[in-house]
Amino acid sequence: MKILFSLLFVISSLFSFEAKLKEYFTEIMKYNKYVELISVDIVGSKEVAGLGDYKAYFVKFKLKDKNTGEIFEAPEKVFSNGKFLSTGFIDMATKQDLKMSTYPDLPKSIYNDAHLISGKATAKNKIVVFSDPRCPSCKRTIPELITYAEKNVDKIALYYYHYPLKMHPKAKFISKLIIADIIKNNNLSAVKKAYLADFDLSPNLDDELLKAYNAQVGTNLVMKDIEGLDKKLQADMDLANNLSISGTPAIFVNGEFTRDYASLIK
Numbered sequence: 066m067k068i069l070f071s072l073l074f075v076i077s078s079l080f081s082f083e084a085k086l087k088e089y090f091t092e093i094m095k096y097n098k099y100v101e102l103i104s105v106d107i108v109g110s111k112e113v114a115g116l117g118d119y120k121a122y123f124v125k126f127k128l129k130d131k132n133t134g135e136i137f138e139a140p141e142k143v144f145s146n147g148k149f150l151s152t153g154f155i156d157m158a159t160k161q162d163l164k165m166s167t168y169p170d171l172p173k174s175i176y177n178d179a180h181l182i183s184g185k186a187t188a189k190n191k192i193v194v195f196s197d198p199r200c201p202s203c204k205r206t207i208p209e210l211i212t213y214a215e216k217n218v219d220k221i222a223l224y225y226y227h228y229p230l231k232m233h234p235k236a237k238f239i240s241k242l243i244i245a246d247i248i249k250n251n252n253l254s255a256v257k258k259a260y261l262a263d264f265d266l267s268p269n270l271d272d273e274l275l276k277a278y279n280a281q282v283g284t285n286l287v288m289k290d291i292e293g294l295d296k297k298l299q300a301d302m303d304l305a306n307n308l309s310i311s312g313t314p315a316i317f318v319n320g321e322f323t324r325d326y327a328s329l330i331k
Contacts, residue, residue: 082147083107086122089150094126103127103136108307109169116154118146121167123309137231138302140309142167169308171320180224182253183214188222190330195226195305195315198240199233203314204260210316210326211257221330225256227301228313234266235274238291240298242278245290258282 087105094102104127111121124141142164144151153164175193178186194210196203214223227244229236239259246255262281264274272288279286305315315322318329 082145083110083122086124086143086145086150090124090126099131100128101131103129108309111167111169113144113163113167115156116144116163119144119151119154120146121163123169125306125309138306140306140311142309166322168310168315168317168322171308171317175226175304176222176224180226182223182225182247182256183211184218184220184222186222188218188220190217190221191224191319192221192326193224193226193317195228195301195308195310195313197227197229197233197236197313198243198259199236200230200313206314206316207260208257210314213327217330226304227298228305228310228315229298229302230313234269235264237298238271238274239264239278241291241294242275242286244294244297245286246282246284249286249290250284252282252284255282255284 086107090105091102094100094105106125107122108125109123111123113119113121122143122145124143126139126141127136128139129136142152144154144163153162155162171193176186176191192210192214194207196207198204211223214221227240229240243255243259246252259278259282262278264277264281266274275286275288278284308315316326317323318326319331321329323329
């Protein structure tokens with residue numbers, strides 16, 4: 066019985082603190098000139114090695130752009146020991162911000178065959194990447210990552226998730242073209258080819274971009290092929306938001322976030 070009461074106290078304290086966090090964010094967002102807060106949720110928390118009694122809390126905002134009316138989600142991370150709140154900690158030994166490397170545990174369901182673009186699901190090492198086809202860093206990293214995985218198909222399974230960022234024009238449209246290409250043609254090379262392509266976005270017309278995609282990726286898509294793919298793309302983006310991913314590329318090797326994927330391969 067004593068153990069039960071202790072457990073109930075811990076659960077009650079957790080909910081109480083998370084409620085305080087939500088109150089805090091609700092209050093400070095009232096003064097934001099650019100977005101209106103629709104809702105805020107604490108989607109998880111995690112102990113962080115070396116931070117003592119501080120834990121990372123993963124926050125998800127649902128926001129409305131006051132200028133355009135667009136509704137979107139945005140993740141955030143904060144650290145707290147229940148008394149003090151911090152937006153980040155610098156590891157003086159590595160000069161790295163722990164905020165940039167702290168993420169929730171990946172769900173087992175993330176290793177989904179529908180997202181496997183190289184290797185076998187039974188491979189010992191599993192790499193998960195969230196990426197944006199218009200992100201300059203991604204355009205350098207993703208082809209290299211795919212090539213590396215293709216050279217190690219017996220020991221690496223590579224899972225790709227779309228996370229087009231708002232700041233990059235036509236990133237969502239190109240992401241849907243890649244999804245459609247894989248569905249229609251089983252063209253797993255579409256990801257690598259789309260990242261290596263150099264699309265001219267100056268006309269800003271979907272029809273012209275579709276023609277450029279077909280020409281440079283070497284495929285045969287029509288506009289009808291991307292109809293109904295918004296939900297599939299949004300599912301990837303929702304997963305990224307739930308994992309507090311806010312930048313790309315975000316690469317995880319065997320569940321661990323990394324910027325040096327090769328060093329973690331066993």
